[in-house]
Amino acid sequence: xxxxxxxxxxxxxLDIAMAADxxxxxxxEDVGGFGGxxxxxxxxxxxxxxxxxxxxxxxxxxxxxxxNGLAAxxxxxxxxxxxxxxxxxxxxxxxxxxAKFRYxxxxxxxxxxxxxRTPYGGGIAGGLxxxxxxxxxxxxxxxxxxxxxxxPHQAKGLLLAAIRDPNPVLFFEPKRLYRASTGEVPESDYQxxxxxxxxxKEGSDITLLAWGAQMEVIEEAAELAEKxxxxxxxxxxxxxxxxxxxxxxNSVLKTGRLLISHEAPLTxxxxxxxxxxxxxxxxxxxxxxxxxxxxxxxxxxxxxxxEYLPDRLKVFEAIKASVAY
Amino acid sequence: xxxxTSSLVHSPAFLKGDEFSIDTFALLKQDGSLFEGAAxxxxxxxxxxxxxxxxxxxxxxxxxxxxxxxQGRLSFxxxxxxxxxxxxxxxxxxxxxxxxxxxxxxxGALAYRGFSCDEFxxxxxxxxxxxxxGRQMPIHYGSAKxxxxxxxxxxxxxxxQATGYAYGQKxxxxxxxxxxxxxxxxxxxxxxxAALNMATVHKVPVIFFCxxxxxxxxxxxxxxxxxxxxxxxxxxxxxxxxxVDGNDVLAVYQATMEARRLAVEHNQPVLIEAMTYRLxxxxxxxxxxxxxxxxxxxxxxxxxxxxxxxRWLESCDWWSDEEEKALQERLxxxxxxxxxxxxxxxxxxxxxxxxxxxDTPTPQLNEQLAKLEAHIRxxxxxxxxxxxxxxxxxxxxxPGAENGQGGR
Ligand SMILES: Cc1ncc(C[n+]2csc(CCOP(=O)(O)OP(=O)(O)O)c2C)c(N)n1
Numbered sequence: 188x189x190x191x192x193x194x195x196x197x198x199x200x201l202d203i204a205m206a207a208d209x210x211x212x213x214x215x216e217d218v219g220g221f222g223g224x225x226x227x228x229x230x231x232x233x234x235x236x237x238x239x240x241x242x243x244x245x246x247x248x249x250x251x252x253x254x255n256g257l258a259a260x261x262x263x264x265x266x267x268x269x270x271x272x273x274x275x276x277x278x279x280x281x282x283x284x285x286a287k288f289r290y291x292x293x294x295x296x297x298x299x300x301x302x303x304r305t306p307y308g309g310g311i312a313g314g315l316x317x318x319x320x321x322x323x324x325x326x327x328x329x330x331x332x333x334x335x336x337x338x339p340h341q342a343k344g345l346l347l348a349a350i351r352d353p354n355p356v357l358f359f360e361p362k363r364l365y366r367a368s369t370g371e372v373p374e375s376d377y378q379x380x381x382x383x384x385x386x387x388k389e390g391s392d393i394t395l396l397a398w399g400a401q402m403e404v405i406e407e408a409a410e411l412a413e414k415x416x417x418x419x420x421x422x423x424x425x426x427x428x429x430x431x432x433x434x435x436x437n438s439v440l441k442t443g444r445l446l447i448s449h450e451a452p453l454t455x456x457x458x459x460x461x462x463x464x465x466x467x468x469x470x471x472x473x474x475x476x477x478x479x480x481x482x483x484x485x486x487x488x489x490x491x492x493x494e495y496l497p498d499r500l501k502v503f504e505a506i507k508a509s510v511a512y
Numbered sequence: 513x514x515x516x517t518s519s520l521v522h523s524p525a526f527l528k529g530d531e532f533s534i535d536t537f538a539l540l541k542q543d544g545s546l547f548e549g550a551a552x553x554x555x556x557x558x559x560x561x562x563x564x565x566x567x568x569x570x571x572x573x574x575x576x577x578x579x580x581x582x583q584g585r586l587s588f589x590x591x592x593x594x595x596x597x598x599x600x601x602x603x604x605x606x607x608x609x610x611x612x613x614x615x616x617x618x619x620g621a622l623a624y625r626g627f628s629c630d631e632f633x634x635x636x637x638x639x640x641x642x643x644x645x646g647r648q649m650p651i652h653y654g655s656a657k658x659x660x661x662x663x664x665x666x667x668x669x670x671x672x673q674a675t676g677y678a679y680g681q682k683x684x685x686x687x688x689x690x691x692x693x694x695x696x697x698x699x700x701x702x703x704x705x706a707a708l709n710m711a712t713v714h715k716v717p718v719i720f721f722c723x724x725x726x727x728x729x730x731x732x733x734x735x736x737x738x739x740x741x742x743x744x745x746x747x748x749x750x751x752x753x754x755x756v757d758g759n760d761v762l763a764v765y766q767a768t769m770e771a772r773r774l775a776v777e778h779n780q781p782v783l784i785e786a787m788t789y790r791l792x793x794x795x796x797x798x799x800x801x802x803x804x805x806x807x808x809x810x811x812x813x814x815x816x817x818x819x820x821x822x823r824w825l826e827s828c829d830w831w832s833d834e835e836e837k838a839l840q841e842r843l844x845x846x847x848x849x850x851x852x853x854x855x856x857x858x859x860x861x862x863x864x865x866x867x868x869x870x871d872t873p874t875p876q877l878n879e880q881l882a883k884l885e886a887h888i889r890x891x892x893x894x895x896x897x898x899x900x901x902x903x904x905x906x907x908x909x910x911p912g913a914e915n916g917q918g919g920r
Contacts, residue, residue, distance in 0.1 A: 221730035221803050242735045244700035245667065245728050273666060276702065312587040314649040316665035454876070483880050485869045490638035490646030490859045494884060494898050500891050 191372045194365045196339035197227045197304070200346040201265060203376045205235050208263060210300070211350065213240045215250055215267030224269055225306060225365055251277035251303065255284050258298035258355070265350055271307035271359060272316045278324075285355040286330030299353035304346070306362035307335075308400050309450055309482075309496060314489035320399075320451040320482075325357050326428045326460065332356040332381055333427040335399035339370045344379030345425065352381055361400035368403075384431035386438065390420035393444035393509055396435060396461065398424040401448050401497070408502035417510050427457055435461065436468040443474035444509050448497050453481040475512035480505045534743045536787060537767055538757035542815055544823020546762075553766035557830045563604045563761060564825060565839065566624040567596040567818050572843040573619070573632065574792070576851065577650075581796040585855060586636055588650045594759070594791030596620050597817030598723050601764030602691065602784070606772055611677055611690040613661045613670040616651055617723065617790075618693045625658040629846050633854030645868070646860040668694060668701035671720065675711045675781075678718035682779060689717040689775040691768075696785075697728020699742045708749045711781035719771045720783045723758065725790035730803040743785040751783050758788030759817040762824070789815070859897040862888070 191199065204211045213228050219242035222229035231240040243250050247268055254264040268274045274281070281303070289297035309318035325333050332354050336342040342360065349356035361368075387402075388409065395405040402423050409419035420438050424430055439445045445465055447458035462477040480497040488495050539550040546552060555563075574591040581589040592599060595617060603612065603621035612621055619632070631643075635653050638646030643654060644662060654662025661677075664670060674692035681688045698704065699722055711718050722742045726733050739745070746753035752774055756767045764786060771782035789812040793800050800809070825831035862885065866877040873881070892899035 216728070217730045219731075219735070224729060224797075242731045244736050245697040245731070246700045246702060248702050249700070275666070312649070314652075314665075315647060317649070453880070483865060483884070484874075484876055485866055486647070488647050488865055489649060491862065491865050491898060494862065494888070494895055495865060498894075500894055501887060504887065504890070 188371045188373055190369055191339045192366050192369045193336070193339045193342050193360070194225060194227050196343040196372050197346055197360065198229055198231075199372070199374075200343040200350075201228060201231060202234070204263075204265070204347060204350045205231060205239065207376065209239070210261065211239070211263045211265060212257065213265045213267070214243050214254075216243060216245055216269045218242060218267050223267060225362065227304070227360075228267065247273055247276040248280055251280035251285065254301055254303070255280055255288065255298050258300040259288065259296050261300070263300040263302075263350060265302045265304060268303060268305040270317055271305045271321050272319045274303075274305055274321060281325070281331070281355075281357070282328050286328045288330075288355075290330060297353070298355050301355040302346075302349045302358055303356070304358045304360060306365070307359040308361050308363055309487055309492060310363045310400070312489065312492065313487075315486045318487040318492075320359075320449060322359055322427050322449075323451055323455055323457045326457050328428075330355070331428060333359070334381055334425065335359045335361070335427060336425070337361065337399055337402040337423055338364070338368050339372045341379060341425065343372055344377050345381070347376065348378040348381050351378065356381070359399065363400050364403070379425075382426045382429045382431060384425055384434040385423045386420065386434065387423055388419065388421040390418040390442065392418045392442055393446060393506055394420045394422055394435070394438040394442045395446050395448070395502070395506070396422045396424060397448045398427065401450060404497065404499050405446075405448055405502055407499040408506060411499065411503040412506045415507070417506060419506065430461070432464055432468065436465060439465055439469045440472050443472055444478075445469075445473075446478040446480060446502065446505055446509060448480040448502055450482050450497060452484045453479060454484050456481050475509045478505045478509045529744065532744055532747055534740060534753070534755050536755045536757055537763050538760050539762040539766065540760045540820055540824055542820050544820060544827050553762055553769065555762070555765060557828070559604065560825060560828075560830060563600055563624065563765070564818075564821055564831070566600045566604075566620055567761070567821065568839055569623050569629075569843050570596050570600070570620040571818060572840070573623070573629070573847055576844070576847045577636065578792070578796060580851060585851075586650055589636075589796040590617055590651050590794075591792035592617050592620050594812060594817070595723055595725055595788050597761035597821065598721075598758035598764055598786040598788050599693065600624050601761035602693075602721055602768040602786075605765050605768035606691060607688060609659060610688050610772070611659050611661065611674070611681070613674040613677065613690060613692040614663060615667065615670065615694045615698060615723075616663050616665070617695070619651065619653065621693070622653055622655065622658065622660050625655070625660060627653065627655055627658055627660070629850040630854065631655070633850045634857070637854045637857065638859070639854055639857035640860045641854075641857060642860065645864045647864075667698040668703040670694070671698075671701075672703050672707035672710065674718050674720075675707045675714075675716050678711075678716045678775075678781075679714055682715075682717050687776055689719060689772060691719040691721055693721045693723060695728055696722055696724040696726075696733055696742050697731065697736055699745075700736055705745075708745065708751060708781070708783065712749045712751050715779040716781050717775035717779055718781045719768065719775055720781065721768070722783065722785045723788060724785050725758075725788045727790055727794070727800075727804070729794045729798060730800075732804075741785055741787070743783065746783040751781055753783040753785070755785045755787065758786030759815045759820060761817060761821045788817075858901050861901060862898045
């Protein structure tokens, strides 16, 4: 065990994956000698050479197109998109190609080896284009897996699982927590399951559900609520696609209430999908409408970022409203 | 119909493209004298000094604002340092009504157009006078009255937009063109290629100005492309192209004048590749010691474009040490004073969160705003920027309105 931050945990996962399998390659803008603008790929080029860890030209559609080709050939590309806000030039390669490669060829070909890593999320004074949480766009794309870790231990285990999963995986890294989140991480090569949520605190009055950096926020809100005598069950979804309906539904059957929180805008956000499914599964058990605490239906602002964000106070108020419904 | 007229040959000959070697246009030596056989461009004293002032202002602003970022006054900053000649020399060759669509490191062009120090500061501090209403990170300037399109962080997106904008100018027949700036890194994006192809196909009055400053963050140009820079790509699109010493303001100015003539009079798009160097870090978040040597930086510091122009101005008897001293002092004071004032101004009002998403806020947005207002009333101390503003409401001028142009 060692105390690592989230970046170090990611770096360690990449290191282990590259050491264990020479087909694993890491590349992207500034990923090579420099080790990435956040340093997630530090020292990988030194260790594994320029053929396996390298800078690409500045072209996201090229990076993912290239990665799709490599994956189809049988390699295991781990491509970095420098910020999730800059994934959109590669949207076509991801949505029309990565996601449909296996299906359209009747499984003659697949890009299952592909993993795309990208930092997402706000709270870092990044404004419109260094703050977005685009997970819902990709959740609307059958064929992809979408994963979001919340801490170093998860980041390492989920990333190793993503790299080895036989499907293309988008791995969204909460950049606000890159250095802020630290914790004990086993040195061993371990994997955490994709598609499974984790109940991180049991409770009886309401289920609070989030993923990634937003977990910290709902945990703080849960503490505020506990002081008012409200018992919160806190669940980390971990995988957005496919998502763990069973765990969430079982929790809601028990608590009778559900609050979902994400930074992305309300309309079309992934909370909507969860709410629809859970009301189908738990309709007669619900004590109050499913609550969504999210970003506004606007682009991500800068000066008024604090006002925009679904912070612990907004979650706390929504918890009280749900319980008092 | 095809555009290809090709003869048949009967042995397989592969072309290397070596016949396209591209020279660099240069007029001014570092000591401020002209190269032998070089004639100075048509540039009078007033214009030369306007260019010089903008260059010095940009340098002073950059130094001061980087320091402000280090002191924690500002979240982020990007310097133009080392590239002032490329950016300002080209802007000076245009008509002030021509459109500028920049990447982000071209504050010098905006300064040349007359964006005031106060306007720069209001954007950087995202206060209630920022035209962009505090929504974008520092240095994402824009000015409708100065024909400077608001900066967008996603790279290269402005390049095909410039082709479209200029096509509209051509149809309008107003005799104007568009210049778009971008780095050699951004030129790797698909948008760059789309833009150049569409520009020659549709005969568009647009100037593509590449600042080849050697690096895209940590990635050196040699890892960005294998070719001889960005310039040779023009041939693939049948576009006119010139490479110029980007630290030579006279050469940049003359090359861009000629490019503008081709664009506006003949609807011929042009690619200009300015060879220069990003002397500063990529941004305030970057530390170049991780990817390049001090020695390399020093070698380029010797080629300072501002000093080069200053020496030429002095050789024309258009500039003196006393004037230099006075200008430096005046600009430093102005930058410091306007910064302090801008930093004190309040944030934009809360409703700026939901305006401009559409022409008018939707019912959902109004509802979300009302809910947010109620929430802030409950916890005013948690949202000091908007809560403190509530009590001051009414005193502020129209936020975002482009108020009088403070000349400089
Ligand atoms: C589409 C997109 N991808 C990545 C980035 C992140 N990024 C910002 S600046 C930059 C390097 C740009 O280099 P270059 O175009 O050469 O311009 P320079 O900074 O050297 O002036 C990168 C990769 C971005 N802003 N947009």
